[in-house]
Amino acid sequence: MKIICVAGARPNFVKAKPVVEALEARGIDVVLVHTGQHYDANMSQVFFDDLNLRPPDFVLGVGSGTHAHQTGKAMTALEELLPSLEPRMVVVFGDVNSTLAGALVAAKSGALVAHVEAGLRSRDWRMPEEINRVVVDRVSDLLLAPSHDAADNLRAEGYREEQIHVVGNVMVDTLFANVTRARECGQDLLARLGLAPLGYGLVTLHRPENVDDPDVLASLLKTLERLAARLPLVFPAHPRITERLTGAAPEGVRLLEPLGYLDFLALQASARVVLTDSGGIQEETTVLGIPCLTLRESTERPITVTEGTNTLVGRDTSRIEAAFFRALEGVEARRPPLWDGRAGERIAEVLVAAMLDEARVRPTGAPPILGGAP
Ligand code: UD1
Numbered sequence: 001m002k003i004i005c006v007a008g009a010r011p012n013f014v015k016a017k018p019v020v021e022a023l024e025a026r027g028i029d030v031v032l033v034h035t036g037q038h039y040d041a042n043m044s045q046v047f048f049d050d051l052n053l054r055p056p057d058f059v060l061g062v063g064s065g066t067h068a069h070q071t072g073k074a075m076t077a078l079e080e081l082l083p084s085l086e087p088r089m090v091v092v093f094g095d096v097n098s099t100l101a102g103a104l105v106a107a108k109s110g111a112l113v114a115h116v117e118a119g120l121r122s123r124d125w126r127m128p129e130e131i132n133r134v135v136v137d138r139v140s141d142l143l144l145a146p147s148h149d150a151a152d153n154l155r156a157e158g159y160r161e162e163q164i165h166v167v168g169n170v171m172v173d174t175l176f177a178n179v180t181r182a183r184e185c186g187q188d189l190l191a192r193l194g195l196a197p198l199g200y201g202l203v204t205l206h207r208p209e210n211v212d213d214p215d216v217l218a219s220l221l222k223t224l225e226r227l228a229a230r231l232p233l234v235f236p237a238h239p240r241i242t243e244r245l246t247g248a249a250p251e252g253v254r255l256l257e258p259l260g261y262l263d264f265l266a267l268q269a270s271a272r273v274v275l276t277d278s279g280g281i282q283e284e285t286t287v288l289g290i291p292c293l294t295l296r297e298s299t300e301r302p303i304t305v306t307e308g309t310n311t312l313v314g315r316d317t318s319r320i321e322a323a324f325f326r327a328l329e330g331v332e333a334r335r336p337p338l339w340d341g342r343a344g345e346r347i348a349e350v351l352v353a354a355m356l357d358e359a360r361v362r363p364t365g366a367p368p369i370l371g372g373a374p
Contacts, residue, residue, distance in 0.1 A: 001028050001355050004087040004106075008035035008062065008074065008098025011171075011280045013047040014261065015093040015116055018173035018344025020053070026348055031085055035074045035098040036061040040239065046260035051174065067097060067128055074101035082109045088355050089114060092136060093170075095129040095279075095300075099136055107139035112361060114351055116170060118143035119150030120279075122300035126209065129279070133300065141361050142354055144347050146170075147303045147336050162360065167346040168338030171280055172287050176341035178265060179288075186266020193234065193254065197270040201231050201324075203253070206238035207277040210295060214244070216315065220295065221250045223317045224275075227324050228252025231272060236264060273327040275320075282310045289333030293323050307336045 003023055007016045016032065023030050034056035038044045048055060060077040062070060078101060082090075090106030091114045092099045099115075106113045118137050122130050137143055143159060145151040146169040154164050190197065203224060211217050224233055229252060236256040237245070249255045259267065265284070268274060274285050275293045282301050285292035286308030293313045304310035309331045313323045338346075354361045 001352070002031065002085065002087045002089075003028055003351065003355075004031045004033055004082070004085060004090045004111075006033050006035065006078070006090060006092050006098060006102030006106075007056070008037035008101075009094075009096040010038055010043055010047060012093045012096060012098065013044070013051065013053060014174045014280070015170045017051045017053045018170050018177075019091060019093075019116060019347050022344040022348035023351065026352055028348075028352065031058070031087065032056045033078070033081065033102075034059045035077070035101065036063055037070060037074065037096065037098045039063055040258075042258045042260065043239070050261040051178070062098070071097045071101045074098050075105050078102060078105040079109075082106070082111070087111045088358075089351060091116060091351070092140075093117060095120070095132045095136070097128075097132065100132040103136040103139050112142065112354060112358065113140045114142040114144060114347075114354070115140040116144045116347060117146055117150075119145040119152075119154040119164070120300040121150075121153045122298040124298040127298075127300075128208075130300065142350065144350065146343070147338070149303050149306075165346075165350045166338065167350065168340060168343035169283060169336075170343045170347065171283055172339040173341050173344045174261075175265065175284055175287055178262060179269060182262045182265035183269055185262050186270065189263050189266055190270060193256075195232070195234065195270075198272045199232070200271060201227065201233045201273045201275060202267050202271040203233050203235040203274075204238070204276045204278050204281060205235075205295065206240045207296065208240075210277050210315070211241045211244055217241070217244060219317065220315060221253075223320050224253050225250035226317070226321060227275075230325075231328065233275075234267060236267070273324065275324075282308070283339075285309055287335055287339060289331070291327035291331040293320065293327060295320065303336050307334055309333065 005016050020030050062074045089112040092102040093116045115136050143163050144167045151164050151166045233253045236259045273291045277295045282304040286304045292310045297314050311323050313320045
């Protein structure tokens, strides 16, 4: 019973770890394929080191490029690799271009396709990740949803009930497994940066809609400068924004290189507030009980707002400022059901059962049948 797990970008590695290990613990032959979408040491290797994730069996060297270029290169490389491996199933994670490439190639190869993090919807078609999410779910046989709202989205789109499995959130598995170690290692990092626990805010920005337009970026940086007058901010910068930062850092904002998993988790765990446009950080702050302000107009993870510590604040300075001052007063810690550190186990159980009874998963050999509107 061979399963290929496809990963390519930072958040994929964090999600793949608990699934790869739970499958291997059940005696499954797992082939880990790294597309190479992220390739710098601090965007890729550091995650394997920090998470103690075993090295990939194949690295495809896809690299950066436009969406079509990156996705196409990953598809071509995967299409060449898959026949020699003859997998029964291919597992893809999240919503990055490597996820899309993996799902499309796998679906056409005849292998079963499983999507970890199925059913998330921002309903914002301008987000490339939203297109990836919808297409990946459409070609997947098994839809592994992190929460009940994600499963409801899938039902509303007409997926068959047998395809949908609410398994919890795999990022939370990885967080729970590492948070104590991160806090320990983090003491040194905080000391080196001259930061006290709860004495700073943490910022990340990398979404094209926030960093690609110079006017939008300049306005966000100005806002950060205003906030930093009240609370120092640290900002580990993704290469996408570093390339676009022309002037000096805003006053009171400390720019850092991209951080590894443990260092970043340590900074999150001791932050007073987090400002971000990332998806995963909305979830991690919820589990850590840290207030999170999401600098976007929509989220594919609304459960972090309704059952977590997240607030959507968009890009407007006065809205961000008001939410920031409220967040400094604290937030009620709460966590969605099944975000309990056991999602990897549940996923492995579902995947193994599906491979043993393929006829049930794909009753007619036909693709999933939609009963509703996409
Ligand atoms: C990708 C995902 C995004 C995810 C993010 C996590 C897609 C469409 N987007 O965005 O959903 O939140 O990863 O980090 O898949 N670069 C480097 N070194 C690297 C990787 C990238 O310098 O190792 C630079 C390159 O200039 C590249 C740019 O970052 O063009 C963007 O990288 P890319 O993988 O295309 O998208 P991300 O913005 O990282």
